[in-house]
């Protein structure tokens with residue numbers, strides 16, 4: 554093949570996100586630094602993205618359960634019943650201790666947890 558590469562219009566795509574690389578060297582493999590890092594992290598820790606997905610799904614499920622209870626005007630429920638509904642108290646998005654009270658939150662829903670139940674389930678009001 555005697556054709557010089559510079560006469561052939563080559564669309565190079567980012568190995569991570571698949572977007573066309575519009576500038577830079579011909580042999581560039583990534584559209585940006587973030588994609589380059591993601592790509593190499595994924596190769597280094599192949600399980601990582603699967604785990605992130607699994608954690609997010611658990612959090613989403615927890616939130617859906619609490620939201621259903623909240624909409625039914627239920628603000629106190631024992632942990633055994635909650636676990637039967639599929640709730641896993643390990644997956645939350647926020648925790649703080651106020652005095653002797655353990656306050657948890659999953660996105661916009663917050664509750665206090667005791668050894669046997671959750672109570673004061675409420676929507677966090679936006680300021």
Ligand SMILES: [Zn+2]
Nearest residue numbers: 567570584588
């Ligand atoms: Zn990219």
